[in-house]
Amino acid sequence: MRAVQLVEPTVVRIVEVPIPEIGPDDVLLRVSAAGLCHSDLHVVHNPDRIFSRPVTLGHEVAGTVAAVGAGVRDWVEGDSAVVHLCWSCGRCRNCVAGADNACLRGGRRAQPPAPGLGPDGGMAEFMRVPARFLVSIDGLDPVVSAPLADAAMTAYHAIGHSRAALTPGAAAVVIGVGGLGHCAIQILRATSAVRIIAVDIDPDRLVDARRHGAHDAVPAGADAHTEILGMTDGLGAAAVFDFVGNDASLCTAAHCVAPYGVVQAAGLAGGTAPIAAEPRTGVGWPWGATFRTSYGGTRTDLMACVALAREGHIAIDVERFALVDALQAVERLESGKVQGRAVLVP
Numbered sequence: 001m002r003a004v005q006l007v008e009p010t011v012v013r014i015v016e017v018p019i020p021e022i023g024p025d026d027v028l029l030r031v032s033a034a035g036l037c038h039s040d041l042h043v044v045h046n047p048d049r050i051f052s053r054p055v056t057l058g059h060e061v062a063g064t065v066a067a068v069g070a071g072v073r074d075w076v077e078g079d080s081a082v083v084h085l086c087w088s089c090g091r092c093r094n095c096v097a098g099a100d101n102a103c104l105r106g107g108r109r110a111q112p113p114a115p116g117l118g119p120d121g122g123m124a125e126f127m128r129v130p131a132r133f134l135v136s137i138d139g140l141d142p143v144v145s146a147p148l149a150d151a152a153m154t155a156y157h158a159i160g161h162s163r164a165a166l167t168p169g170a171a172a173v174v175i176g177v178g179g180l181g182h183c184a185i186q187i188l189r190a191t192s193a194v195r196i197i198a199v200d201i202d203p204d205r206l207v208d209a210r211r212h213g214a215h216d217a218v219p220a221g222a223d224a225h226t227e228i229l230g231m232t233d234g235l236g237a238a239a240v241f242d243f244v245g246n247d248a249s250l251c252t253a254a255h256c257v258a259p260y261g262v263v264q265a266a267g268l269a270g271g272t273a274p275i276a277a278e279p280r281t282g283v284g285w286p287w288g289a290t291f292r293t294s295y296g297g298t299r300t301d302l303m304a305c306v307a308l309a310r311e312g313h314i315a316i317d318v319e320r321f322a323l324v325d326a327l328q329a330v331e332r333l334e335s336g337k338v339q340g341r342a343v344l345v346p
């Protein structure tokens, strides 16, 4: 089969590899679509990301079951499913509590194994998936459902984590209206009555933001926080979701979070948030403000996203590429041109 692999640090190639073998607890998924996440670019461009072997990329995958292992009871050939991102241990304290995105097995700063970032992922014609990491999408179009696995689920988890701040009428800022951000806006609309203020460097993405339900749209830059404070009686936003995570976006977040508000940072662009403990010094955060990072989401978060999609509350903007055109998709994402999510279709 054909697969998109990171063959050595920074080098992506389309290669021919054998169809994966499955074990007793696995299914063989015939891939219908695999989303291209900005994290894939971080992985490809980070020469420190050395896997012990070439790795098939793709951690945002949907498809149909092509074969099941001897021990699999709940899935049969032809079932359609999306693949959960967090291949967690299922046994540690956090996993047992349902926080499988925060599996403790890998250690304090690790993330659970994710397909495409260790085990082979889904930018291929077939993929091996342990059966317990499948979530049914029966009746949904798998091509537009693939990004539910990360773009929507990670946004849903970040929002859920900040739920207490999202009281009706409060303001929520969404920084970065790409794959994750355009889902976040729709999830906020569907699950809260907050006033949504979108921020992006690209005017086209601000148009997308309004189309998906943002009440206001602000161009990113050094003045963005001033504009946001102007919209919020000078107090700031109860929740700021940063789906960029560079110095500039984190600086905006720090300057527009309200007293006792929360900055929920999911973007992984490698930035640092400026913080001073005392509100009147340096980048003084208002009293009580919280900074929180967030990784992926839980299996129940993914199920919630599937349910929201089923009810028409999440409609992902998808740009389709043939699997063999993966490098063009990478280039387009890199140049900031993708609207919503680029999805590879084998």
Ligand code: NAD
Pocket: 036, 037, 038, 039, 040, 042, 150, 151, 154, 175, 176, 177, 178, 179, 180, 181, 199, 200, 201, 202, 205, 220, 221, 243, 244, 245, 246, 248, 249, 265, 266, 267, 268, 269, 294, 295, 296, 297, 333, 336, 338, 340
């Ligand atoms: P994307 O490329 O689809 O979207 C990024 C958006 O941010 C684009 O619309 C771009 O115009 C905008 N942008 C860039 N710089 C900006 C700035 N300074 N201010 C405002 N907007 C800016 O990316 P994506 O796939 O949505 O991923 C977003 C980030 O989230 C990436 O860093 C990715 O690695 C990370 N991510 C994290 C998790 C997690 O679990 N924490 C999961 C998935 C993705």
Ligand code: ZN
Pocket: 037, 038, 039, 040, 059, 150, 151
């Ligand atoms: Zn991702």
Ligand code: ZN
Pocket: 088, 089, 090, 091, 092, 093, 094, 095, 096, 100, 102, 103, 104, 105
């Ligand atoms: Zn665990």
